[in-house]
Amino acid sequence: MLTVSSAFAKKEEKSKEELIQEIENLEYQVFRMQENMKEISKRGKVLGIEMTKEEKWVIVYAVKDKHVCKINIHDCETPYRGHWDFSIQASYTGDSEIHIDDIRGEENKGHGSVCMKFLQEHAREHNIQYITGAISERDWGHLNRLVHFYKKHDFYVEVDKTQKKGKIYWERN
Template sequence: MSITKLRTGVDEKKDKHELKQELEELEFQVFRMQENLKEIAKKWQVMGIDQTNEEKWVIVYSYDDGNLCKIMLCDCETPFQGTWDFSIQATYSDENQIHIGDIKGEENKGYGSICMDYLKEVAFEQNIQYITGDLAKRDWDHLDRLVHFYEKHNFQVDIDHKDKSGEIVWNPQYEG
């Protein structure tokens, strides 16, 4: 449950028991967030705290050495064990381009969209004109999901079905 709904009582269809349970879940997530933030901040740069479509809180953090840019996400339902729950790994191809090498983690939780938004933020902050990536044969069993994901995030997607390959390109001008 979002904090706004909780404070305003907008969701009047729920009884007191349901609201109490959601409040307890939210309090637990905030406690876990505090603990996880302490651990993550020791090693990585915390970029932000966000909420999934299912109203679960996550911590977004990064590693960026000027060659490699890794956007990682940790949920606030479990203790941080030193590893991410989702990540986008990319490299700086040149001063105008970030190239996505891999996206790893559980799908359909909203993690990819959150991480992609933060990767775009990195591009904006560094005045990078393009985010690119490749689609390979290994992606073919989930190609429709990938195409949907990239198009949702305003990427141009070009697919060569014959060679089972493809390219994605994002430019801030595509954002509308």
């Protein structure tokens, strides 16, 4: 996560023109954020606004009912037209468990980490003890990245390489 002091240090190294461009980009993101928040709040519950590892602002929101919980992200650079940019889709499998069904969206932007943080926070707030999921054969092309992602978020990961499948498990502390 970018800290204020590291952001300030980076700003000192930039030219006046670069800083002006950054301010203009930020103003545009804030304008788009306001417009997107209005539209997103009609369809889901806004959970927060976060900065990604690429220093881009995103709106985090949830769409849920008694069976499904989707933690979604939409960027603050494009208009919201009813579609998310990134999503962790999960289902409630009992009073104390959420099962991750799918993670969708472009990789390596930090969106997965932002969504996972909010899913874990949701579990804590609703007294849900476990988050589980499966690793399937379709995940095999990016297995190392997936295992790293889950371990980074305090999941236990079991992989059966002979059967090309695995399990993930997180327990609320």
